[in-house]
Amino acid sequence: MPHPASAPVPLADPALAARAAAPRLRASWRRSQDYGLTPDEVIPVFTGTVDTGSLLYECAHRVLTDLQATIADEPVSLMVADPGGLVLARLGDDPGMRRSLDRVHLAPGFSYNERNAGTNGLGLSLADRAPSLVRAQDHYCAELRGYTCAAAPVVEPVTGELAGSINLTTWSATGSELLLGLAQAAASATSALMLVRSGGRVLPPAPRGEVFHVVGGPWAGGDGDACVSAGWRAAVEEAATALTAGRVVAVVGEAGAGKATLAATARRRLPGRPRLLHARAPERGDVAAWLELWTPELHDAGTCVIVSGLAGLPAWAADELGQTLGSVRRAAGPQPFVLSAPGYAALPAPLAALVDTVVQTPPLRHRTDDVLTLVQAFARAERHRAVTVTARAARALTAYSWPGNVRQLRRVVREAVSRADVVDVQHLAAEVLDSGSRALSRLERLERDEIVRCLTAPGTTVTRAAEELGIGRATLYRKIAQYKITVPPRSAG
Numbered sequence: 001m002p003h004p005a006s007a008p009v010p011l012a013d014p015a016l017a018a019r020a021a022a023p024r025l026r027a028s029w030r031r032s033q034d035y036g037l038t039p040d041e042v043i044p045v046f047t048g049t050v051d052t053g054s055l056l057y058e059c060a061h062r063v064l065t066d067l068q069a070t071i072a073d074e075p076v077s078l079m080v081a082d083p084g085g086l087v088l089a090r091l092g093d094d095p096g097m098r099r100s101l102d103r104v105h106l107a108p109g110f111s112y113n114e115r116n117a118g119t120n121g122l123g124l125s126l127a128d129r130a131p132s133l134v135r136a137q138d139h140y141c142a143e144l145r146g147y148t149c150a151a152a153p154v155v156e157p158v159t160g161e162l163a164g165s166i167n168l169t170t171w172s173a174t175g176s177e178l179l180l181g182l183a184q185a186a187a188s189a190t191s192a193l194m195l196v197r198s199g200g201r202v203l204p205p206a207p208r209g210e211v212f213h214v215v216g217g218p219w220a221g222g223d224g225d226a227c228v229s230a231g232w233r234a235a236v237e238e239a240a241t242a243l244t245a246g247r248v249v250a251v252v253g254e255a256g257a258g259k260a261t262l263a264a265t266a267r268r269r270l271p272g273r274p275r276l277l278h279a280r281a282p283e284r285g286d287v288a289a290w291l292e293l294w295t296p297e298l299h300d301a302g303t304c305v306i307v308s309g310l311a312g313l314p315a316w317a318a319d320e321l322g323q324t325l326g327s328v329r330r331a332a333g334p335q336p337f338v339l340s341a342p343g344y345a346a347l348p349a350p351l352a353a354l355v356d357t358v359v360q361t362p363p364l365r366h367r368t369d370d371v372l373t374l375v376q377a378f379a380r381a382e383r384h385r386a387v388t389v390t391a392r393a394a395r396a397l398t399a400y401s402w403p404g405n406v407r408q409l410r411r412v413v414r415e416a417v418s419r420a421d422v423v424d425v426q427h428l429a430a431e432v433l434d435s436g437s438r439a440l441s442r443l444e445r446l447e448r449d450e451i452v453r454c455l456t457a458p459g460t461t462v463t464r465a466a467e468e469l470g471i472g473r474a475t476l477y478r479k480i481a482q483y484k485i486t487v488p489p490r491s492a493g
Helices: 023-034 055-070 095-103 121-128 177-197 230-244 259-268 287-299 315-327 368-383 391-399 405-417 442-455 462-469 473-482
Strands: 076-081 087-091 132-134 147-155 162-171 210-213 249-252 275-280 303-308 337-341 357-360
Touching (some): 055 076, 055 087, 055 162, 055 177, 121 132, 121 315, 147 177, 162 177, 230 249, 230 259, 249 259, 259 337, 275 287, 287 315, 368 391, 391 405, 442 462, 442 473, 462 473
Parallel strands (some): 303 337
Antiparallel strands (some): 210 275
16 A cells, blocks of 8 residues: 655754754754654764775865864864764864863764764765754754854765765854855865875766656667566566556666666556656756756656656755655555665665665676667667677677676667677777776776777787787787786687
8 A cells, every 4th residue: 555645743842843944954853853863962873993094084184184274273173074974083172172072972983974963064964965054053962052063075086976074063152154165175175185096087077967758769679678688577577567556666776777767668568658757866966956847747647757866865855855755656556656776775764665666677797688689779779770790799798797787788889880880899899808897097998908909800810919019929918818808719829
């Protein structure tokens, strides 16, 4: 039976219930109450172990040390915490501030996330993934109301994931907006230093929130599905059965495995052929505008929305979306939405509570039968006709492990068919013939790609490739082993 929609539970603390506050703060107070925390005292969790060798710790400690030197006479304590809210380091020269923070356990080794310490600057910055200023009476626990806390999340510069938070705490009487500006500057400087120390790799642009109409696309085969493997078909059938029964379904799996496609395929098996929308949450940006763009569609009986990118939603947005989705659950028949995430545990709690059935999307490495059918589907989408794939290329494609799943396969096929009408191994990306897992430097990638180019040229042998590269056969064999390159059969010798 569908879960009934529920209104937010009123705040039990009269002092908080009577206060006017921003929606983000009120949502945080409600979450703190739902966690079972008492507003009388703060009891953070102590772990006793702090990772002082992490890149976050090293970079943040350097940045905060420099910042402390510029505000040495101010009663400000500077802290860095990991993504779970565990305080890794605390800097500050004011003895009164140090003693006071020790009494409330705002110190290294203690977890100050929202679940353990209630509404506070550090915890709110992690929950909402946004800069947060929590003044005196804004704290959920009374013991913290003598402080003003400003915190800003630190973004891991290579992956774009949440790396931790920088928190600045001072007495409530001396707090100001300037504190939040300092926290944001320190968080940005930490992220920048992490980028330099991680090798200078450039962060790819964060995905923007999107809402688009789902059509057949390059996956569509004769029956609307180009995948033929038993694992894929079983997962689609499981999702379709759950949707028919009126259950809320969460489709989970690795990045690029085709979670949204599986959800769309399963939903199309039901009568009615609904209009399908895919709403993908932004990693950073205007989440409120994204929600406003597509949530009205949930009230259209002829529309089903596949919602993805939920793992990174700010806590306030997850609360709001959970209430919205809960209110549109229907008494019977297919639900107007399907959730998608890397795993059930990645779903925010308000959304996880709505899920009745979890369907696992099998990764492409477990669906070898799908590789060549998808190759032809992607080739037709790119060239608008069938493309020939040689037996050598087919063997290489099916032997590869596809760590990037279907998304990676689509890219490889598009690149290959843009260069040739008959796809052979020399047209495939070098990564397909490289089974190594170690991250290569730029020079190593160039060397590997040149070796692959020479080895995959028609009629080439290892001897000829070594001559073209200007190295000995023994050296080439050593390089082949080093880069774990799969030598095409005709190239051996």
